[in-house]
Amino acid sequence: MLEISSGIRHFPGYLDRFHQEAMVETIREIVSAAPLFTPVMPGTGKPMSVRMSNCGELGWVTDKDRGYRYQPVHPLIGEPWPPIPPELLDIWTAVSGYPLPPQACLINFYSDDAKMGLHQDKDEQDLKAPVVSISLGNSCLFRIGGTARNDRTQSLKLSSGDVIVLGGEGRLCFHGVDRIYPATSTLLKSGGRINLTLRRVTP
Incomplete structure (x- = not known):
């Protein structure tokens, strides 16, 4: 485990290849x-x-009219989200240091040309709970700043199987994905990267 800055912890290679492959199959079932x-x-x-x-029990969504929010149903099909699988709950228990379970797991799929601008995760009511992020597939360049948008940033490469925890003073740090490194993993047949983000929404 590496302490990137106060409250931000990096667990390189937390999931081995076997568990990464199993996780991808689990995510495929959820996405179906x-x-x-x-x-x-x-x-x-x-x-x-x-x-x-x-x-x-909750999922993060955004649209033009209603903006960023959590809701209990899928915005297109109107069905409740599938439950968070036990293996993800186990990771939360092991690394979060928080007594309550996560209520949401965002599943973001990055194609090899996708990115994510600097942002804060602040749509949750419970900001004492950390955010736990799991990387699968191609590596990415992850950028972390401070709690103000113009704070100095630092970058690190996240590889398949890595886990990063944003908690404590780092809970509201600005962060983003500057780029995906194509062909750095063979986990996903068509390339790209999956990011799983576990969050507690309500106190």
Whole structure:
């Protein structure tokens, strides 16, 4: 485990290849019930470069009219999200240091040309709970700043099987994905990267 800065911890290679492959199969089952969709920015309706889904009692969504929020059903099919699988709950228990379970797991799929701008995870009511992020597939360049958008940033490469925890003073740090490194993993047949983000929403 590496302490990147106060409250931000990196667990390189937390999942070995066997468990990464099993996790991908689990995610495929979730996405078959809760299909990937393209989120759009509030106000402008500009589509993001990632596709996403969720599992858990709540899912994070965004659209042009209602903006960022959590809701209990898929925005396109109107069905409840599938439950968070036990193996993801086990990771949360092992690394989060938080007594309550996660309520949402965002599933973001990055194609090899996708990215995610600097942002804060602040749509949750419970900001004492950390955010736990799991990387699968191609490596990415992950950028972390401070709690103000213009704070100095640092970058690190996240590889398949890595886990990163944003907690404590780092819970509201700005962070993003600057680029995906194609052909750095053979986990996903068609390339790209899956990011799983576990969050506690309510106290």
